[in-house]
Amino acid sequence: MTAPTAAKCLPTYLVVDTSTSMAEHQDLLNGLVDHLVDAIGNSPRVAEFAHMSIITFNTAPHLVLPMSDIERVDRLPDITCRGATNYGAMFRLLKVRIDADIQELRDSAGRAVLRPAVFILTDGEPTDQAWSTDFGDLTDQQWRRRPHVISFGFGAANPTVLGKIATKAAFLAESAATEQEAIMTMITSLLKSLVASASAAEFTIPTKVDGYERVPIEYVD
Incomplete structure (x- = not known):
């Protein structure tokens, strides 16, 4: 069991739509993700509090960065954009990774793990039809490790869908x-x-x- 005095840790997942429609933004995405990792790595308080994983999704989901102490990340693989916009497989991968990551943070790192x-x-609507079942499994109230989900949409993103794939807040870029x-x-x-979050410890x-x-x-x- 994790001791009550263990340092708090927020497992954070950046999930990026990398379908074909995002191809024109591929270089920008790579640059901004690098900037994000650098900024966190240069802020010891944030890096200590928030460990991060990056997942991209198109026809299939891809684990770009396993859950990591950002201060120890030297280089990120390039993000590439192609394929469809399948939500379901991405939600399934998230659930698997959350289970594994929380266990690792608790058992190996000895951290007091907050809800992920x-x-x-995303810039579009899902191309698969049964994704809501997978999202329901990910956010099931009976699953103690269910995450807080915040969605950001732009381009052809559907505000109704954005509202359905969020539990905490949903945002749509203004025209x-x-x-x-x-x-x-x-x-x-x-x-x-x-x-x-690092300042508030929550x-x-x-x-x-x-x-x-x-x-x-x-x-x-």
Whole structure:
């Protein structure tokens, strides 16, 4: 059992849509993810509190970065964009990884693990049909390790779907924002959220994100 005095840890998952429609933003995504990792690594307080994993998804999900102490990450593999926008397999992978990551953080690292945080960035609607069942499994109230989920959408993202794949907050880029600005703002918001969470020693999210409008959370049947 983890001792009550163990240091708190927030397992954080950045989940990025890398379907074909994101191809024009591939270089930007790689640059911003590198910047995010560098920024966390250069902030010892945040790096100590928030361990991070990066998952991309298109036709299949891909574990780009296993759950890591960011201060120990030297290099990230390149993100590539192609294929469809399948949500279901991504939610299934998230559940498997959360189970494994929490166990590792508790048993090997000796950390007091907070409920995980998942930040999803997408520019379109899912191309698979049964994803809501997988999302329901991921966020099942009976599963003690269920994550907080925050969704960010831009481009052709459907606000109704964004509301259904979030448990904490859902944001849609306003029409005036360019897609590049929307992506940069989302990464900046994630970083600010982790800084605030590290200061509070608990998960904290912004109530407002510049360039985005907040959309209602909806619950799948």
